[in-house]
Each structure stands twice: as structure tokens, then as C-alpha cells.
Amino acid sequence: MSDTDEEVVSSTAAADSESVTTDAGDTGVVTDDASEVDTTDDAGGADSVAGDAVDAVATDVDVDRETPLEVEGLRKTFGGIVAVDEVSFDVEAGTLTGLIGPNGAGKSTTFNLITGMLEPDAGTVRFNGEDVTGLQPHEIANRGLARTFQIARELEEMTVLENMMLAPKGQSGEALWRSVLPITREAVEREEAAQLERVWEVLDFFEIDHLAEEYAGNLSGGQRKLLEMARALLTDPDMLLLDEPFAGVNPSLEKRLLEHIHELREEGYTFLIVEHDMDLIMNNCERVIVLHQGRVLKDGTPATIRESEDVIEAYLGGEV
């Protein structure tokens, strides 16, 4: 069975994004056998392809705790300004949690503190039960916590494929000697070939496979966002921190992105999303944390947040 069928189907799926609506329940049948295109679900070829694409993308999510991310008492000052002040919250497994707040509330700083790009003056960050406070960014990323950047930071001089091939963890070829010496190089090449398959699958899932050989610098803003997320996914994370993934994204792309995120959540990924777009967060997240002037103002379900007077006041005068 050739793969041209699959290509044709996924391209029609891409062109016709409206029809690939994934309600949370439909593709819930998780088939572990990711390599076969198996139309077990007769809800339509496109749907099942999307579902299997998710399966191909999603790996065993290693979360055995209820709250993979626990943040307590985080504090960071720059000069005289307290950017983050006693911020504490937990993120539950398999949820979409939103982190919102007016400009300057400390959202990005909190992200940077969690992911190790900044060292907190006080407080702890626990990931999967382990204290990761103050660890280097790469150490935290290696423990399963992936992040995207607010301004999509594509490696512009590298192709989309190269960007993607960069992401997976534990590549044996990243040791110099293995890549260079004759016998070991063959093993590296085999590993790369296997990795390549997965890369293409993820590209298909995000429907940017047609851009594979483009230099990342030539991509549009929206395409970069997709690449950013695809790349983060390839690191086999347990949890993803998305920093304003929808900023500057047109509505149809936004919809697509949300669908992808929801699908992934079904697989067990946990998301913490920073966003400005209140509606988006309110409509998609199970829990919302509101930051204001570096502090947690409110923490609860969208309904709770909507009714909170504190939140309304904090946003008065700002954009909603």
C-alpha cells in the first residue's frame, strides 16, 4: 500500500480545514499502532487520518502525577522593580491552563523563571515532582518541559526540516565522535533516518509539510507559529508552555492551532498558555490564572474569573 493515498487525503484535509473538526470525543479511540493507516473509524477518511496523525505524533506522556507543574512563592526583581511577587499555582495534568493578565503583569517573566531562562530570587518550581528551580534551560527542557517563544524564534538560516530535526532529545549523533568516526556514523545515519520519519509525520499533522524545504526565515508569521509548536512537540515533552501562541494569527489558523492543541491534550499533554486574547482563554481552558502586577490575582475556572470583580477592575483601562 503506497503512501500516496495518505498524501492526497492529508492535502485535501489541509485545504479543507473546516471539515476536520475534532470534537474532543471523536478521535478518542487511541490506536497505539501508529505506523499503519488504519481506517477503523468510519467517521470519514479525513478524520481518521487526522486521528492517526495525532497518534503518530503523540508519544507516551510520562505524567504520573496529578500536577506536573507546581510553582510556589516565585519572586523576581529587576533593579527596583518587582516583576514577579510570590506567585504560586499548580497546573493539573492533561489540562489547558491559561495564564492571563494585563501588560506588564509578569506573565513572560514567570515563564522564563519556570523554564530556567531566569533565576528566581526566591521560590520553587517543581516539575513532575522534582525541584527544578534554577536549573539551566536545557536541563529543564530535557526533563520534559517544552516551551515556545512569544516572538517565534525560528532558526532562519536553517530549513524547516533542519529546525525539526534539531528538536528530538537524546540524539546520539550530537556527540562529535559518533558523528565523525566511520562505524558509529552509520548508526547515527540510521537514527537520523528513523527520526526523519517522525519529523515528516509531525509536519503532516501540522500541515506544513509542503514547507519542509523552505528556509524558516521565509515563512510567514503564522507558519512560524506552527513550526514553533511542531518543533516543541518533537522534544517529546510531557508539558508545553506556550507563550502567546496566537498573537498575530489569523482566525482560521487560530482555529487550526486550537484543534491541534485540543487533540494533543486528549493524548495527555498538559498545556500552560499565556495569552492576551481573553475570549480564547475563557473558551478553551479549564483553568485560568490571572496575574496582575506580578501577583496571582485570581485562580479558577473561566466562570469564576468572569465573575470576579478584581479581575474586571484590573483590566479596566486595558484591552480586553
Add this chain to the structure above:
Amino acid sequence: MSGADTGGWFDALFDRDLSLVLVVLAVIYVAYVLAGVAFGYGLRGQLNSIANLTFYVGVFGMLALALNLHWGYTGLFNIGIVGFMGIGIYVTALVSKPPVAEGGAAQVGGFGLPLGVGILAGVLVAGLFGLLVALPALRLRADYLAIVTVAFSEIIRFTMMSRTFQSVEVPAALGLRADTVGLGGGGGLILNYTDPLEALLRTVFLWEPYLAVLDVVQQTLIPNNPKPVVDGLLYGVMLLVGVFAFYVLLTRLGRSPFGRVLKAIREDEDVANALGKDTDRFKLTAFVLGAALMGFGGILWYSSRGSITPPSFRPNITFFIWIALIIGGAGSNTGSFLGGAIFAGLLYEGPRYVKNLVEAAFELGDAPRNFGEAMAGFASLDPMPFVLYTLDSVSQLRLVIMGAVLVWLMHNRPEGLLGHRKEVAASVGLDRPSRDETTDASAATDGGETR
């Protein structure tokens, strides 16, 4: 799959890069041979000229490649190249020079170990110093790293010149052959160890055959003392082999996950970190390897000389190699070599040849000794003194030309010849893999190798 990929790699090499390199080299060599004809060189003269050209093409090519690893791949701004080169040759000398008692006129000796050991030691110690410099300095931004590396290379030069390390008596109690060792101070060291070419040939059991070949050459081509000429040519060939080895190493390195991470680091280190790469480790590895390669380049460069002295290790050479890399295009290995070749042929040796050509073509008088006398001619509307003075000063002027070329490049073509070319960093072709077993080979190879 790997066999097909290597085949693909060779294909790419042979179709574009190799032809480009050969064309450029051919042009330069032909120009030099023609110049030789104009000078009335006999065979000996021509061969010497070619050997000399090949020497510089070889050393600048090798060192530009090593610098490409630092700057083109990893974004490490190293202007201490000459320091690592110097460490390489000085350590080799220290290890391989014979003791003073056996060494003739030399005032400072070495440990008398075989040359191969000395070279290995030189490369390792250069790499070690690379580690020493990189460990603290890795996190520095590019211009600070530049300042640190150039300060480092100057400190190395001061050490070479110093009286403190000039000569040290080795205690007899240690039972070593060496009696007095040291760095030779301001006078430097005489390289009185085995001639490297002879050492190499002996190791591969080709020494006797080589002597036989020399006999033949003596009888047929160069009746009068052919050895220096043939030695020079052979050394040049050896250097080109060295260039090729560097090239293969660096290309393999570049087309691998390791090289991929280096590229990512150069562009945006934070992203590499966010993807779980320990960027410090990668930068360290790249820096140490590059430093070791530079040490090796320094050894090959200076081994052909009879002696080494500290003034040879001033930062000018570092800047030459930088100019070579910028000309060729940082980031491209082929470009690095081409830059080295073009620099050697056109900017380094070229001006002297132009001067000799002009002098051979026209009957010229003596050049004025200074600028004043040169300008004096203009008073009587005679440009000749100035022209003569300019020609005579061509070794200084070539540095002015180099500077001007660098400025021009940075304004108009900072990516050099081939820097725009992006070499995809992966050990396999990145085309979409076919599910079908039998179409594996054709699908996976080709593409992604050269753009």
C-alpha cells in the same frame, strides 16, 4: 542506505564543489606559471614557484577551515588563532628537538622524542589551551571573546619571548636525555629535529624509493641539487592532503546532528537551550577541536622553516586568516578553502609577483629609498620615482590592499564567495521517506546536499 548516501555525498562534491575549486586553482596556478615564463624561469624556478604557492594555499586553506569551525559554524569570534598555532609548533619543538649536547649550534634543546610524538603533543596541548580559554570565556558575547582571545595570543607571545622560560636545566636525576629545554626567548628555537618530510616518508617506508626518484629527477630534469625543489613540491602536496583531511572532517561534522546544533547555537543559542541542548558543551567541543586543528596548522606551517621566533606569532597572521575566511564565505567549508587559496594566490604572494613581473617587463632603475624622494619626482612631473617606490614597497602595500579588500567585502559582500550557500546539516538526505522498501534508495538520496 548509508552507502547510497555516501555516494550521494561524493556526487555532490564532484559535480559542483570540486569543479569550482579546480577551476579557481587552475586559474591561479596558470597565472603563476605564466608569470614564471615572463621571468624567464627554467624548470627549477617554475617548480619552486609552484611549490611556494602550494605551500601558502595549503596553510591558509587549512587554517581558514579551522576558523570556519569556530566562526562559520559555531559563531565563536576567535582572533587568537596565531596563539594556538604557536603553541602547536613550540610544543612540537620542545618535545622533538634533540638535546643540546647532540644538537649542534642550538643553545636550547628538547626532549628528543620522535617527531610523530612531538606533533601529537603539539596538537593536544593546543587543544588543551583551547579548553583553558574556552571554559571561562564561552559565555562571553562575541566582541568580548574577540578581545579575550587576542589578549590570550599576545600573552602566549610574551611567554615565548620571556627570559623566564627561555631555558631550563633539566635535572639529570630524572634520567631523561634532555639537558636544557626551553622556549628560546627572544631568539626563538632552531628546529633541528628530523626533517618532517623525511620522517613521514620513513614511516611509510617510502624514503628509499624517494631517494631513487630524486636520482631519476637529477638525471633527467634538474641536474643540480634537485632535493630542495622536489621536497618543496612534496611538502606542498602533503599540505593539500592535510587540507583535504580537514575538509572531510569538517564536512562530516557539519552534516551531522552535532553540526546541526552548532548552526543553531550560532543563530540563536536560547532556542538551542530551550530544545534541551547543553550549548556550553557544544561550544566547548567545537572550540577545543578548532584550537587543536589550528595547532596542527601551525605545526605544518612552521615545520618547513629552520627556526621559529616570537615575532612570527603576532596577530597579523590571525587577521590574514580572517580575511581569507571572509573572502571565501564563513559557514561554507568549500568557501573557506577557496578563500584561503585566493588569499594566498592574490593577496599574499600575488603582489610580489606583480612587482617582479613589472620589473621583468620594464627596465627600471633603482627605487628611491623613502617616500620623500619618491614624491620629489612629482615636482618635475615625473611619476617614475613614485611608481618605483610603490613597487619596491609592495610587501607593505599588500597589507593596505588587504585592509581595503576587507572593508570593501564587509560593505558589499559580507558573505564572501560562498557564504550564502547553506549546507544542510544532516547525515542523511531529508526528503520525505518512502514507505515502500524498494524505492528507499532513490527517494532518500539526492537533495539537501548542496543548494
Add this chain to the structure above:
Amino acid sequence: MSIADTYGRYRQTLAGDPLAIGVALVVLWMVLSLVSGLLSGGVQVSSLASLVWDGLLRGLIIGLAGIGLSMTYSILNFANFAHGDYLTSGAFAGMATSYLVAGIGENSIGPLLLVGAGGSVFGGALGIGVTTAPLAVLLGAVVAGGFAVLLALAIDRVAYRPIRDESGIALLITSIGVAFALRYLIQFVFGAGVRGTTAAGSVPRVNVPMLDGTVRITAHDIALVVVAVGLMLGVHLLLQRTKLGKAMRAMSDNEDLAQITGIPTEQVIRTTWIVGGGLTGVAGYMFVLWKGTLGFNDGWLLLLLVFAAVILGGIGSIYGAIGGGIIIGLTASVSVIWIPSEFGRAAAFVVMIVILLFKPEGIFSGRTTA
């Protein structure tokens, strides 16, 4: 704030800052070995004093040249590797003028203008010296500064302005090209030889008695101090009292403001080159006058020390450049007490490397700077 409090605070800072601890230990060792040397007679007070004096003078030159480098580094955002050659250019221009003024009438113009290239004219014979030919020296210093200004502006127009928006690294590489071109043009015109520019023996000097020996102070030492301090005072007044100076201080002091206002206007840039270039040219001339020799490599040899001073003082800080210069000069000079003399400059480089590694913003940053 009681003594106990202050003491506690110092202890806290010391404990938390490995650089401070390291420096404190090294300084402690240096002081102890110095004191023991002095007491035992191994080190003479007079030689120490001579070294300090020498280091101070060197430091003033480095500081003067450093002001320009610091300004261009911070306002134009690149490390100008051609800065040393601006120094050399000023020195040659100034010396040519001095030779011309001192020797005209008795010597032909050509050799005078070429500062005795080829050994045709000798500075000593001409009597170049601040006491023997004050007019020549004065004019020389003025021309040195003026020429360096013109040169800096011209180079900026030709080499740096076309790529003003490029990265600091691109400009750095370009400045290396400029340095090559400039230095070897100077060699082309003036020859490669190092020439003596003053009659060293005839410079008036004073042997100041100092405990166990004497410290020699020459008229050129004094001239150097006068000129350097005067110029630094001038820069200080410029920065504090004039509107332009205030603008420059704001630009340099407040990074955020600089970022908001974007790329600095051409006027600020011009002023930077004028002030910086002028100071550097004069520094070059005074340097050559003081040391009595002139060669085409002089500025380049000084360049790394000037970088060291600028980094030590904090890039963009003019007072920092002066302070840094003095510290570097003293380090290079006085370090011979503890280490072999050939490593004097190496010691200064080591200081710079240490600062870059541990406190790249410099030791004077954060204070009131300009």
C-alpha cells in the same frame, strides 16, 4: 549605621562575591610581599616610586586614548580596532609639524615632513623638546589632535557610515581592515624604522630624593601630566556644563533612553569622533614626546591596553576610561615587582580578562558616569 552593621555588610558582600574574594586575596599577597621586600631592602622605595610614577604617566596616556574608544564603543556599538592607528596617525602628524617648525630653514622640507624617514633628520638634532622648542611642541600637539579628528571623521564617512546599521561584529571586522590599511599606509609613507624624536639627554630633569634613592622626573613627564589633566578637565567641563555634553551623558548613561530614541543622530556621532579622535591624537603625540621614539606600530602596541582600560572602567564611562587607564598603566608598570618584567603587559591583560569574565560591565559602572 553602627560599625557592626557596616562590618556585617562588608562581610556579606565579600562572602557572596567570588571575584571580590579572589581580588582581595591577591591584593593581600601583593601587599605582604611588597612590604617584606621594602623592609628587607630587596625592593627600594625609590624604585617603587619610580615605577609608580612611570605607571601613572603611562596610565594617563592610556586613559586619554581610552576616552575616545569608550565613547565610540558605547555610542556606535562596536569595538574599533583601528583606534590604535588613530593614535599613531596623530603622533606622526604632530611630530611632522614639530620637526617642520623646529627645523625649517636649516633642513629641507621633505625629510622634516617625513619625520626623519631614512635617518635624514634627527629629532635630537633638531632639539625637539618642550623646553627647547616649546612652539614646535605646542603646534605639534594641536596638529596631532586636529589631524586625528579629520582622519576619524573621514574614516567614519568612508568605512563605517555605509554600514552603520550592521551588527557590532561586522563593524569590528571592518575596523580591522581599516587598521591594516591605515597602519601600513603610515609605514609606506614614513618608513618602518623607529626613530628617536627627542634629544633624550637634553630634556631637563629633576632627581627627586626619595628615602633610599632618587626618582627622576623630566620636563616631558610634567608636560604629559599637564596636557592630559588639562584635556580631561576640558572633557569634564564639556560634559557637565554644555548642552551637548549633557546629551552625550544621557545617551551614554541611560541605555533605555538610547534605545527609545533609536540610532543616535549623526550630530552626536560626529561629536563622538571629534572629541574622541582629538584626544587620541594628542595622546599619541604626547606619548611619543614622552618616550622619545616614534614608530608605525606604536598605537597598535598600545591598543590592547587601551581596551583593557575601557573595559575596566566600563564601556561608555569617560571617567571610567581615565580611572581604568591609570589602573592599567600602574599594573603594567608596577607589576614588575612581583613578576618578571617581560610579563608586565601580560599582567594588565590578565586583569582585563578577569574583569571581562566576572564583571564585564566594568568596575566603575553604576556610579555617576558619563
